[in-house]
Amino acid sequence: VSVVCVNGRFVAAKAARVSALDRGFLYGDGLFETVRAYGGRLFLPGDHFDRLAKGAEAVGIVPPFDADGFADLLEATRERNGLTDALVRLTLTRGEGPPVPDPAGSGPPTVVVTARPAPRDDPAAWQRGLSVVVARQVRAGQGALKSTSFLTHVLALKEARERGADEALLVNPAGEVAEGSVGNLFGVWAGRLATPDPGAGALPGVTRGVVLDRARRLRIPAEERAVPVKALEDAEELFLAGTGWEVMPVTRLEGRPVGPGLPGPVTERLRRAYREAVRAALSA
């Protein structure tokens, strides 16, 4: 992160500042989106904008940009950072306001955009896959908003690291898997693909949407449904899907191998299909 865009102005990261009375800082009163750029082009910025706009409507923040303005901000920040393969994050908060929970009288909104290099393709990392645990210290809440009130996810990831794993799954009070801290979970049971329903606390991920769409095109039976924690033990394959992960196999769960402990065939197919979706979108 070397250049940050704060309310439309580009500044060095070290000099990038927001008000100490910004409601994003005081109350996690904001939303964010992270969009990936491949070879200098944003992947599905419109889908990310749509989710952000829906969330903003729900929490009562009016974004100071439309879909084109959103993409332009991300694009300009990517370029100023000299990156072609990048993860570009836009944070939209309710802005400065009186330091009381009531959001009335706050604003205008604050917009901060950062960019960092995307992870490089690493065949060894793919073969190794991810080691995942089920979070014990926190449980999933409502998943509908991609909000900056993200501490539950931060603590899940912290727990994963402390337990020697790469990622932790959040479980809702009903004992169903909601999602990972930075991606959606998919599993294969009896050859059928399943992923937790948004009602279970899963964020409706953009990558998740692409995977479901491609599975349908490949005629892989796929459903959004409840995934009880217990069911994970019997999964033939597990993988995580997210803007950073893309499609990434989970080869160990709670220290035990998932299936044979290697990336599975459905995961392999969907990874290729996801990459095709990227190519198709960028050449459109």
Add this chain to the structure above:
Amino acid sequence: VSVVCVNGRFVAAKAARVSALDRGFLYGDGLFETVRAYGGRLFLPGDHFDRLAKGAEAVGIVPPFDADGFADLLEATRERNGLTDALVRLTLTRGEGPPVPDPAGSGPPTVVVTARPAPRDDPAAWQRGLSVVVARQVRAGQGALKSTSFLTHVLALKEARERGADEALLVNPAGEVAEGSVGNLFGVWAGRLATPDPGAGALPGVTRGVVLDRARRLRIPAEERAVPVKALEDAEELFLAGTGWEVMPVTRLEGRPVGPGLPGPVTERLRRAYREAVRAALSA
């Protein structure tokens, strides 16, 4: 808010800035406490520090102050703002870090202190009491941490305002009341006082603790237990307890009067007892 303390430096509110890469801003990765000052003296700063220290331990942030340093920061900020009756808020975040959820490599922590005038005694407001609704748009999550990931509470309060009420109660997935957006709920049933258990998602409020202690001294039967939403209809009295509210009667619930629609006798007794606790602590 005219003077704000940022990492030990006092600056005008308009000039108070934190990094745009502060994890408090990006991820709600922080904690806060609001302490009340009466006549120029802080009320129970040690209790607030203890809760903050426990939360910091849980999330893995090391506060750059001890109990005395905490009180000194609050006290200095109160004084610089020329306030004697004040609500002084300290925000502690994990500090600046790479813009990824993993908290590794972040810090040092950021500390921001603000002060604003405490509400004045208003006998008419007391008689009128609060109009409260049950939040429909959000539900309670874990209540153990007073974190800056506070959007659920912000949205509950926003809903209350939109529905013409003063406050909204958060309900957990089991259908039990957890707390209000800025205070703990108490009720009276058959002359017995009850308040939701922390296990239901209630934050263990400092004011709540004082109320429970005083109830015991007054030999008012009091318990921490599950309070199903349904039970609210039969309550003889309801009140909210918090640093800002102190003890405040709830006289309307979902637009209908609670009991006779006036502050009840147990609420009145506990309000007096709370004020006595304040006087006792400040004259000690």
